[in-house]
Amino acid sequence: xxxxxxxxxxxxxxxxxxxxxxxxxxxxxxxxxxxxxxxxxxxxxxxxxxxxxxxxxxxxxxxxxxxxxxxxxxxxxxxxxxxxxxxxxxxxxxxxxxxxxxxxxxxxxxxxxxxxxxxxxxxxxxxxxxxxxxxxxxxxxxxxxxxxxxxxxxxxxxxxxxxxxxxxxxxxxxxxxxxxxxxxxxxxxxxxxxxxxxxxxxxxxxxxxxxxxxxxxxxxxxxxxxxxxxxxxxxxxxxxxxxxxxxxxxxxxxxxxxxxxxxxxxxxxxxxxxxxxxxxxxxxxxxxxxxxxxxxxxxxxxxxxxxxxxxxxxxxxxxxxxxxxxxxxxxxxxxxxxxxxxxxxxxxxxxxxxxxxxxxxxxxxxxxxxxxxxxxxxxxxxxxxxxxxxxxxxxxxxxxxxxxxxxxxxxxxxxxxxxxxxxxxxxxxxxxxxxxxxxxxxxxxxxxxxxxxxxxxxxxxxxxxxxxxxxxxxxxxxxxxxxx
Amino acid sequence: xxxxxxxxxxxxxxxxxxxxxxxxxxxxxxxxxxxxxxxxxxxxxxxxxxxxxxxxxxxxxxxxxxxxxxxxxxxxxxxxxxxxxxxx
Numbered sequence: 001x002x003x004x005x006x007x008x009x010x011x012x013x014x015x016x017x018x019x020x021x022x023x024x025x026x027x028x029x030x031x032x033x034x035x036x037x038x039x040x041x042x043x044x045x046x047x048x049x050x051x052x053x054x055x056x057x058x059x060x061x062x063x064x065x066x067x068x069x070x071x072x073x074x075x076x077x078x079x080x081x082x083x084x085x086x087x088x089x090x091x092x093x094x095x096x097x098x099x100x101x102x103x104x105x106x107x108x109x110x111x112x113x114x115x116x117x118x119x120x121x122x123x124x125x126x127x128x129x130x131x132x133x134x135x136x137x138x139x140x141x142x143x144x145x146x147x148x149x150x151x152x153x154x155x156x157x158x159x160x161x162x163x164x165x166x167x168x169x170x171x172x173x174x175x176x177x178x179x180x181x182x183x184x185x186x187x188x189x190x191x192x193x194x195x196x197x198x199x200x201x202x203x204x205x206x207x208x209x210x211x212x213x214x215x216x217x218x219x220x221x222x223x224x225x226x227x228x229x230x231x232x233x234x235x236x237x238x239x240x241x242x243x244x245x246x247x248x249x250x251x252x253x254x255x256x257x258x259x260x261x262x263x264x265x266x267x268x269x270x271x272x273x274x275x276x277x278x279x280x281x282x283x284x285x286x287x288x289x290x291x292x293x294x295x296x297x298x299x300x301x302x303x304x305x306x307x308x309x310x311x312x313x314x315x316x317x318x319x320x321x322x323x324x325x326x327x328x329x330x331x332x333x334x335x336x337x338x339x340x341x342x343x344x345x346x347x348x349x350x351x352x353x354x355x356x357x358x359x360x361x362x363x364x365x366x367x368x369x370x371x372x373x374x375x376x377x378x379x380x381x382x383x384x385x386x387x388x389x390x391x392x393x394x395x396x397x398x399x400x401x402x403x404x405x406x407x408x409x410x411x412x413x414x415x416x417x418x419x420x421x422x423x424x425x426x427x428x429x430x431x432x433x434x435x436x437x438x439x440x441x442x443x444x445x446x447x448x449x450x451x452x453x454x455x456x457x458x459x460x461x462x463x464x465x466x467x468x469x470x471x472x473x474x475x476x477x478x479x480x481x482x483x484x
Numbered sequence: 485x486x487x488x489x490x491x492x493x494x495x496x497x498x499x500x501x502x503x504x505x506x507x508x509x510x511x512x513x514x515x516x517x518x519x520x521x522x523x524x525x526x527x528x529x530x531x532x533x534x535x536x537x538x539x540x541x542x543x544x545x546x547x548x549x550x551x552x553x554x555x556x557x558x559x560x561x562x563x564x565x566x567x568x569x570x571x572x
Contacts, residue, residue, distance in 0.1 A: 097557075098557055099556070099557065101549065101553040101554075101556055101557075102549070234541055237540070237541075300522070302518070303518060303519055303521075303522055305515060306515055306516045306517075306518050306519040307519065309512075309515070309516065310516060310519070317493065321494070324494075326558065326565055326567055327554075327557075327558050327565060328557035328558055329557070331559055335568065336568060337568050337569070337570070338567055338568055338570050339494075340568075341567070341568050342494050343494050343495065343496050344496075346493075346494055346495055347495050347496045347497070350495070352501075352505075355493075355495055355497075355505070356505070356508060356509070356512070358493045358495065359486070359489045359490070359493055359495070359505070359509060360509070360512060360516075362489050362492045362493050363485075363489055363509075363513075364516075366489075366492065372520065373516060373519065375526050376519050376520070376522075376524065376526070377519060378526045378531075379524040379525055379526035379527075380519065380522065380524055382524075382526065382527060382530060382531070383522075383524050417508055417511070417512060418511045418512060418514075418515060421512070421515065422515070
């Protein structure tokens, strides 16, 4: 038995029944990181001593039978989530030496359950990308095939779980950044409803779209982590007061009579045939359980990429104006006056993709273009929300592919921003409409690369999408990558 | 256009970079322009429904982060941020 590939609820049982200690478990993962992360490059910072100290503290609670569900469970954190006294780089040169003086709310919530913090994992710079190749520090590889990308922006979060370097991780999702890498790396990723999880301490990319969520080996594990991190927070005015619940409570309930919608545009031209067939086969599985399948349509999908990139870049151009080299972050040694110092610090500190997004955002917001681009994108956002509302009038969940292709080669799309942007077609509408969605592996392509299926739910109905994903996972034989 | 946007963005590009950036932005704008095909109008009032003013925090003073922590990640001197001379 490879302990590093076990799910959280299996580890919980082993820890509680004293088959293994939290320190031993943490050491197992650390050993694996030592052996293989040089190849995978998922971690930017491994907090070895801190992790072992966390594990030791957790063990005393386990020994006294006071263990919460995540007590003693090793978890990695995306490096755009602030961790007190632990470097938080956003994979950017501009934050290379930034050490936060406070914890993000999600970190404090995980600490309340005495989790083990394994370290900080790589991402596309400022979470802008779908490959993790724009990281200034760790250009993560896909554990299933080192010549392929792990996806992004939470590529480090997905790869470290897939490779067995930790039990689970936290990522963030602005346009698919949890679900797409989870699909590419053969793990499960949950993007909660906007507002379900506090964003306090998450370095902002696009504030109306960003949401923190878990990546793990099962939908059940994602639910266990969501139980710990969800909830209203006084430090985030956009967090929701909607009641939290046990998000795993519907697991095992009957799928019979559930109504599942399949929007035809998500299966149209541009989606790889193997992916289309594999996801549709999974839909048939639900039908065999007694679910009713409803064909539906989302006519605005073809405009979703433009709407998403205009809104997210506009917000990014504003959010990233805080990086001036004065208050924190990289400061250029060049520049005789205040303005020059700021321009030089930003120009030397940001990578090219981040600069492109800032330019695009400022263009969309600038005088004379605002109504034609940003205003129109907001109008489309309302239209997409209306189309989702219409679909949800007659169904409980929606199933789509997570990505139009499986993981692509390291050098394939990276230099072509347009191609990279278009690859987000299956995921961005969920963020635009503030909905929850989960991606789980539903098959493998002819090269053995994982294929992801997304289950989209109604606002704040994470429990149902976890239930639906779990029903599939229970009968699916997931494969772990071979790192040797 | 790129030089105007660079100024707005407080960024600068070398001559070589400007050519690449201009090409990239032209291609990116080609996709963004598809949004012009669809006839939709933004309804600001509909979005305002999602703003809950009653949810705002009570206006009460609370401890702030200590100055020494705020300055920890900055170039600082005598408890202040250090910047180049602003007034000539």
